[in-house]
Amino acid sequence: MTAAADAGTVAVERAPARRWSNQVLNLYLVLFFVYLFAPLLVMSAAAFNSYSYPSVTQWQGFTLKWFVELTRDERLLQGLWNSILIGFGVIAVALPLGLSGAFILTRLQSRWSGILYGVLVSPILTPGIILGIATLIFWRNIGVAGGLFLAMMAQATFIASYSMLMFMARLQRQDRALEEAALDLGASNFMVFRRITIPFLAPTIFTAGVIAFLQSIENYNTTVFAIGGNWTLVTEIGSRFRFGLSPVINVIGVIFVALTVVFAVIYVALKERERRARAALVG
Amino acid sequence: MTELVRSYGRPLTAIFIGLTTLWILGMILVPQLFMAERSFWVEEKPNDISLKIDRAYADLSTMKFDLARAEGPGKDEIAGRIEAKKREIAGLEEQEKQPRKVYTMRNYTRMSALHFQIFLRTIFYAAMVTVLALVVCYPVAYAIAQVATPRRAAFLMLGLIIPYAINELLRVYAWLMILDYQGVLNTMLDWIGVTDLATQQWIPFLQSPGAVFVAMVYAYILFMVFPIYNTLETLDKNQVEAARDLGASTWRIHWRVVIPYAKPGMAVGCIMTFMLSAGSYSVPQIMTRGTSGDWFSQTIYRQFFESNNWNNGAAYAFTLLIVCTLFIFLMMLVFRVGVRDIAR
CATH class of the missing domain: 1.20.5 (Single alpha-helices involved in coiled-coils or other helix-helix interfaces)
Known part of the structure; x- marks a missing residue:
């Protein structure tokens, strides 16, 4: 054989x-x-479920009354507003920091860059509660107590690291020849930055902004330590588990699930289109 | 550095360096140093100071009594002594208000047996969550990255992204509803006759640490899938094919080809899962609803906001930070990966 x-x-x-x-x-x-x-x-x-304790097993008939109740819940609505404020603050703080870190790390040729990289991504690998606690203790020395501002600062610490990683991934795909050519033709550094680098980064800046905002809204573990006597949507939900658990929380859950499904479908559809376009180009 | 200046010019480079320095110093390093520093001292009030103050006040009232009765030159002398006593009291009271700062290891060494037990249990369960998540997620990541067709993979990714993006609290809440006294699980057990809800003969799942464990696995399992998927996605399918054509068994292909390739992703997944579980405040807070035993994050929270003992809280937080840092190094050792491979 x-x-x-x-x-x-x-x-x-x-x-x-x-x-x-x-x-x-x-x-x-x-x-x-x-x-x-x-x-x-x-x-x-x-x-x-119209039963007033959140349950699926004790079914007492279909109702939409909890949706109505949510619109009357002042604390939750105020919390949502606070979350949105913090979210925009985080975008304003985290994106410039993430951009700066990314610019430095992609161009720095030094034996220190490894350590610098480690320090700048360390907030991602640090438990969220520790970021909240460290921020709280640090600002207390300056006389700033827990609240929306500290929640924003604590969140921005690690969200900046995430945006930095996104910017670095984009910058590594940048064609340096374009910049070099512009410089050779007499453009100033600032002009190259404004006309070449920023437009190249623009889509990533947008995505990073959206992701920073979502991460900020979703955050609980860091926020709960830095928020002081104030509250966000998520910390308010958190405190409802101890006192006053009602199907209103499930309504928020339904809204979250619905929004997430819509956004995730759009995201995956866009990626799939991009992939097919690339495949068509290659094939 | 010259490269940086050449690309962006001096002013922009200065801005980048300035912002990054602010970030590192003002938000990352110095706050954590402050936290560490705070964990190494206690405020010490001299034990006998309030006694001394009480005694001084007693003396003062005696003197005032004497003063009312005294006559002649003795009166001035007593008045002088009263003034001196008042100054002494003011001094003592000032001391009482400003406790002495004493550097000590006491915040660490005085951790009670109960708190230490909570700490060990939290670390143990976090490690279990990590191991379980790794075992469960590896086949999922492999199936999506290597076996599924691109269209199907996109669809499956959608199925992963949706639960991943839904708020952590709501995901944990879903398990609260399942494990509740009259929750889904107890009701199902009622149908087959194990429990009897009508007479409150249910199984109190929520009172055991297992409930927190189950919810933690659910809350953080996807942090394991994505890093492994990301590395396996770049593994050339031909490598697996080649190994198979050369007669390697499925087990051997995974052991010798796929797993070695997936190691950086596994390391990142383990680090993230462990860190999130060990430092999770949300999961135990929701599952125990503050009724049954604490987890370490809750103990830390209580030190800050209930006992108002920030120094002790800082010591506990710093301990947690050290454990998580050690775990990162452990994973780098186990999976033999460098810093650059992590958090890419």
Whole structure:
């Protein structure tokens, strides 16, 4: 028997085994996604139950009254407004910091750049509560107590690191020849920056801004330590678990789920279009 | 540096350096140094000072009594002594108001047995969450990155992004509803006759640390999937094909080709999952609803906002920071990756 025939029989023997292992993998994926989504469905369903304690098992009829109740909930609405304020503050602080860090790290050729990189990404790897605590202690020495401002500063500390990583990824794909050419043709550094670098970064600045805003709104662990006597939407939700748990929280959950699904579908659709455009270009 | 100035010119370079310095010093390093510094001292009030003040006041009233009765030259002398006593009291009271700052390790060494137990339990559960998440997520990341067709992978990614983007609190809340006394799980057990909700014969899942564990796995598992997926996405499928054609078993392909390639992603996933679990305030706060035993993050919170003992709180927070930092180094050692591979 030849070697080729040998390999052939092995392949034939192995094919069903491979199909079988793919089936197992598919089943595993199905289970994993059920695990991810079933709890969210449970939570969403309870928003429509007229029973006043959030539950799906004690079903007392379909209702939309909790949605109405949410619009009357002053504290939650005020919290949402505070969250939005903090979110814009975070964009204003974190993006310039992230940009500066990215510019320095992509151009600095030094043995210190490794350490600098480590320090600048360290907020991502630090537990959120510690960022909140450190900010609280630091500003107390200057006489600033916990509140919206400190929540914004504490959040910006690590959100700036995330934006920096996004800017670095973009800058690494920059074609330096364009800059060099502009400089050779007599453009000033500032002009190159304004006419070449910033337009090149513009899409990333937009994405980083949106992501910074969302991360800020979502944040709980850092905010809860730095917010003092004030509150955001999320810290208010957090305190409701101890006192006054009601299906209004589930309504917020439904709204979050709906918004997330819409945004995620748009995001993935855009990426998929981009991928297909690139594939068409190559193919 | 010259490269930086050449690209952006002096003024812009100065702005970049200035902002980055502000960020590093004002937001990252100095606040953490302040936190560390605060953990190394206590405010000490001299023990006997309030006793001394009480005694001085008693003396003062005796003198005033004497003064009312005294006559002649003795009166001035007593009045003089009263003034002196008043000054002494003022001095003592000032001391009482401004406690002495004493540098000590006491905030660390005085951690009570209960708090230490909470600390160990938190770290233990965080490590368990990390291991479980790694085992569960590796096949998922592999399936999406390597096995699925591009269209299907995009669809599956959508399925990962949606729960990932939904607020952490709401994700944990979903598990609160499942494990609640009359929640989904107890109701299902009621159907098969294990529990009986009508007579309140339910299983109190929420009172065990297991409930926090389950919710933590759910809350942070996706932080493991994405880093592994990101590395595996760049693995050339031909490498796996080649190994298979050369007769390697599925197990061997993973052990020798896929896992070594995925190591940086695994390290990042483990670091993120562990850090989030060990420092999570939201999950235990929601699942225990402040009723059953604390987790370390809750203990820290209480030091700050209930016992009003910031120094102790700072010491606990610093301990947590050190554990998380050590864990990063441990992972770099275990997976043999460098700083640059982490948090890319």
